[in-house]
């Protein structure tokens with residue numbers, strides 16, 4: 001789930017970029033090893049590090065990849081004859097919450113049972129070794145928190161938090177299976193909703209301010225992990241860091257819009273790449 005402020009023309013353009021690296025061969029393995037070594041060496045010199053993460057990281061936990069091949073968004077229109085982005089949108093939650101909730105429940109069903117993977121673990125573990133590790137994530141699955149990360153800017157929210165659309169009622173929920181098809185507030189009977197940024201909704205001002213504050217304080221290294229960086233607030237920190245001479249890393253099997261800017265690219269899955277980096281870091 002993500003806001004709709006994205007530039008649709010740009011999205012089409014990005015989607016057409018060549019992004020097929022093919023299988024990793026022996027030479028590529030050597031190259032990957034050298035790249036991992038460079039990243040580990042930089043981490044040893046770093047105090048403040050930013051990890052920007054997206055669906056590719058959670059995909060290693062078995063979560064459906066947003067817009068991914070074989071993902072739940074690929075079938076075109078919903079039963080209501082509308083795109084999924086419209087079904088899971090702020091206006092739909094206001095107008096026909098039962099439709100919105102139907103697809104929220106479906107997303108929750110296919111995501112059930114997923115836990116943090118080695119990639120989440122490595123990012124959390126690095127907090128013990130570095131001064132400050134920040135996570136800017138587009139994922140709403142709460143897996144960074146469950147892995148133990150403490151400095152998280154979950155810019156699109158967290159599905160485990162429910163809130164009332166009218167009063168101040170809030171609650172944590174671990175299993176959406178316990179909820180009614182259209183959950184209502186026990187205090188005022190209004191519809192409740194997940195504390196996430198639905199399509200067509202604005203980003204939370206407080207989290208944006210926190211992101212700006214931390215970016216202004218500067219980082220020694222910036223990682224882009226498992227995201228195609230389609231949103232400007234996800235791509236810009238990487239591009240700005242690169243232009244400022246800050247060490248930048250992309251972890252993604254495919255090239256993306258930030259690929260031309262990064263110093264090192266690890267062209268493999270997030271969990272595998274971050275595990276390799278951690279092993280070299282500790283060696």
Ligand SMILES: [Zn+2]
Nearest residue numbers: 164167185188
């Ligand atoms: Zn209420």
